Amino acid sequence: MVIPSMEKSNAAVCRLRRYAFPLVCFLWTSFSLALWVLNDGIHIKQFQPPRPKPVPQTYNSSIISAVDMGISDEEWERLQKSLDWPMPDQEITHLNQSTSPVHSTFSIVGLKESYKVGENISVIIRARDHNDKLKRYGGDFFKAKLFNSDLKASVYGEVVDHHNGTYSVAFRLAWEGQAHIHIRLEHSSEVVQILKKYRESSFPRSHYSGYFEGSGPNKTRISEVVECNLKWGADGSWRKGDCCCEHKDIRTGTVWQCVRPKKLSCDKLVHHSLGRFENPLNPFEQQLFTKKLTNVAIRGDQNIIHVLPNTTAIGTVEKCRTGTMTPVPSGFYLRDVWKSFVCNTRQFSSAQMGNCLKNKIVYLMGDSTTRQWFEYFERNMPGIKRLDLHTPRTGGPLMAVELKNNTIIHWKPHGVPLRFTKMLITDLHYISNDIDEIAGGHHVVIVFTFFAHLVFHPITFYVYEVAKIRQSVVALLSRAPETIIIIKSGNTAGLKNIFQSDWYVLQLDTVMREMFRDIEGIIFLDVWQMTSCHYLREDIHPGPIIVANEVNMLLSYICPT
Known part of the structure; x- marks a missing residue:
C-alpha cells in the first residue's frame, strides 16, 4: 500500500457558487462535464452521477438528492484528499517510460549490527523506468513486509510516497531473531492511472444476469435470461433509450436495470447471478498489465536484520473495545x-x-x-x-x-x-x-x-x-x-x-x-x-x-x- 504525502494540496476544491444543499459541489464540480474519450475504438464517457435536486422530493424520483446522499461537500473534500493519488506528470506512450520492477530497488537506511524488539528500521525504495532512469513522479503501488519464514513471523510495512520516484517504509521489529525484507511492485503508477480512469468512467467492466420467469399461453412456463447492471453512469444509465426494466429499492433509492425481456413483464425478475466481464483496455494498456510487470518482487538489500530481546514489553494489555485507533502496524x-x-x-x-x-x-x-x-x-x-x-x-x-x-x-x-x-x-x-x-x-x-x-x-x-x-x-x-x-x-x-x-x-x-x-x-x-x-x-x-x-x-x- 502507498500513502501519498499529506503535503499535497487537494486540487478538487469546490469553487462554484453555493447551492441550497452542499453536496451539489460534489456532484456538480467533480463531474460537471460528460466528456467522450476515444480509447482505441472504445468510447468512454466520463462518469457523472445524477444531479441532486435543490429540494428533496419523494423516493419515486429518479434523481438523488443531497439529503438522500447524507454527505456534505466538506466531507466530500475530505474524502477526495484522502483518496488523492499521484499520477504521471506526462503522457505515457511507450512501455519503457513505465516503472520497471527489474530496475527498481530498495535499501536499508543506516543498517546496524543488531536491534532490539520494538525498534524501527527504515527502508528507501527507488522506482526506475525500463531505461534504468529514476522516476521523477510517484504513484506506484508497492507492498512491503518484514518476515521470518522459520518463525512464521511477519509484519506489515506502510509505504509512503514522496512524489519524486522515492518511497519510504518504516518497519517495526516485533520479534526476537532474524528478519528479512520483502517489497514488491503491485502496480506501476502508469497502471494505477488506467485503473483510476476506468473506475471513474461509465464503462461497465462487470455485467450480471437476470432471470425472468412466468407463465405463458396455456400456462406453459417461460424463462428468459437478460443482462442487468447498476443504473449509475454519465446519464444515470448503463444503456440508452427505453431498453430496460428498472427495479428500485424504495429505502436506499438504488436502481437496478435489466434489459427488457421479450415475452415477460418487468415484475417477473426472480433470480440473479454473475455475468460476463467486459475488457476496456487497448493494446498498449494491456502491455502495461502483463504479469512480468505486475506483482513482482523488486531487488534490494539482502542483509539479515538481527533482533535482540527487549526487557520492555512492546505488546498491550488494553481491553479490546470500541473507539480504538488502528495503528500501522496493527x-x-x-x-x-x-x-x-x-x-x-x-x-x-x-x-x-x-x-x-x-x-x-x-x-x-x-x-x-x-x-x-x-x-x-x-x-x-x-x-x-x-x-x-x-x-x-x-x-x-x-x-x-x-x-x-x-x-x-x-x-x-x-x-x-x-x-x-x-x-x-x-x-x-x-x-x-x-x-x-x-x-x-x-x-x-x-x-x-x-x-x-x-x-x-x-x-x-x-x-x-x-x-x-x-x-x-x-x-x-x-x-x-x-x-x-x-x-x-x-x-x-x-x-x-x-x-x-x-x-x-x-x-x-x-x-x-x-x-x-x-x-x-x-x-x-x-x-x-x-x-x-x-x-x-x-x-x-x-x-x-x-x-x-x-x-x-x-x-x-x-x-x-
Whole structure:
C-alpha cells in the first residue's frame, strides 16, 4: 500500500457558487462535464452521477438528492484528499517510460549490527523506468513486509510516497531473531492511472444476469435470461433509450436495470447471478498489465536484520473495545498467531468460543469473506447446527443455532451489484435495510464487510451506499447503544487486473474508514494488514490460518479480557 504525502494540496476544491444543499459541489464540480474519450475504438464517457435536486422530493424520483446522499461537500473534500493519488506528470506512450520492477530497488537506511524488539528500521525504495532512469513522479503501488519464514513471523510495512520516484517504509521489529525484507511492485503508477480512469468512467467492466420467469399461453412456463447492471453512469444509465426494466429499492433509492425481456413483464425478475466481464483496455494498456510487470518482487538489500530481546514489553494489555485507533502496524504474526498492537487479543478454544457467544445473536453481512467466518463457527463451535433454509449452500442466506448456549448466527450477502452464482433476487438485501430491521441490544453483534463486489463500479456509488449504511448504523446505535457493531475491512485478493485490483479495494477501504471515523461505538477490524503480510498466497478467500486469527480477533472484541 502507498500513502501519498499529506503535503499535497487537494486540487478538487469546490469553487462554484453555493447551492441550497452542499453536496451539489460534489456532484456538480467533480463531474460537471460528460466528456467522450476515444480509447482505441472504445468510447468512454466520463462518469457523472445524477444531479441532486435543490429540494428533496419523494423516493419515486429518479434523481438523488443531497439529503438522500447524507454527505456534505466538506466531507466530500475530505474524502477526495484522502483518496488523492499521484499520477504521471506526462503522457505515457511507450512501455519503457513505465516503472520497471527489474530496475527498481530498495535499501536499508543506516543498517546496524543488531536491534532490539520494538525498534524501527527504515527502508528507501527507488522506482526506475525500463531505461534504468529514476522516476521523477510517484504513484506506484508497492507492498512491503518484514518476515521470518522459520518463525512464521511477519509484519506489515506502510509505504509512503514522496512524489519524486522515492518511497519510504518504516518497519517495526516485533520479534526476537532474524528478519528479512520483502517489497514488491503491485502496480506501476502508469497502471494505477488506467485503473483510476476506468473506475471513474461509465464503462461497465462487470455485467450480471437476470432471470425472468412466468407463465405463458396455456400456462406453459417461460424463462428468459437478460443482462442487468447498476443504473449509475454519465446519464444515470448503463444503456440508452427505453431498453430496460428498472427495479428500485424504495429505502436506499438504488436502481437496478435489466434489459427488457421479450415475452415477460418487468415484475417477473426472480433470480440473479454473475455475468460476463467486459475488457476496456487497448493494446498498449494491456502491455502495461502483463504479469512480468505486475506483482513482482523488486531487488534490494539482502542483509539479515538481527533482533535482540527487549526487557520492555512492546505488546498491550488494553481491553479490546470500541473507539480504538488502528495503528500501522496493527499487529504481527509469530508462529502463525496474530498478536495485536491495538488491544489484548487471545486465542479461543472451542469451549471458550461457545461461552463467548452465549445468548448472542450474530449477524454476519456482506460477501463470501464473512461467509468464511460463518463456516469457521460451523466447524469449530461445539453443538452448532446449520438449519436448512432451502438456499444455496454458498449463496445463502445461512443460519446456524446452538441450543445449549442459545446462540444464533446468521450470514447474509449484500444486495446487488453482487457476483454470486444463481440465487433468488429476493434474498439479496442492502446492508442498510437489514440493519434498519434489527432492534439491537447487548445480545446483538453485527459484522459487515462491503468491498470485494464494489470494485467494478464508480467510487461515487460506493460513497452513496456507505452513507446509507452509516445512517442506519447511527440510527441503530441511537436506539440500542449497547449493540456491538464491527466493520471488517477489505482484504488483499491476489487479483491484479482491470477488473479486480487491490488498489481498488484500498481506495474503498479508505472511504469506509473516513466515513466512519467520527462515529462512536464502532469497531473497525483491520484484516488488510493481516492478509498483506502473511506467507500464504494472497487470495480473496484467505487461508484457514488467517481466518482463524480474524475470528479470534473478532471474539476478543465481543468478549474482551
